[in-house]
Amino acid sequence: MPDITWEEPFCAESSNCFRLGTDASGNAYIAVAGQEETYLTDTREALHTLIRDIKAGKADHLL
DSSP: OOOOEEOOOEEOTTOOEEEEEEOTTSEEEEEETTOTTSEEEEEHHHHHHHHHHHHTTTTGGGO
């Protein structure tokens, strides 16, 4: 497992918590809080785009 620096958990209204992390190589990670050993990884730019699009409502149809 890479050396990931995790941010504090972000929890939504229904207490669904996730964490964002980064490593020294410039990769970004996202995981469910408490399950950090199972994560999704990509570049920081890709994660930034994902978060920006979610905030813009582009994933609302998935909810």
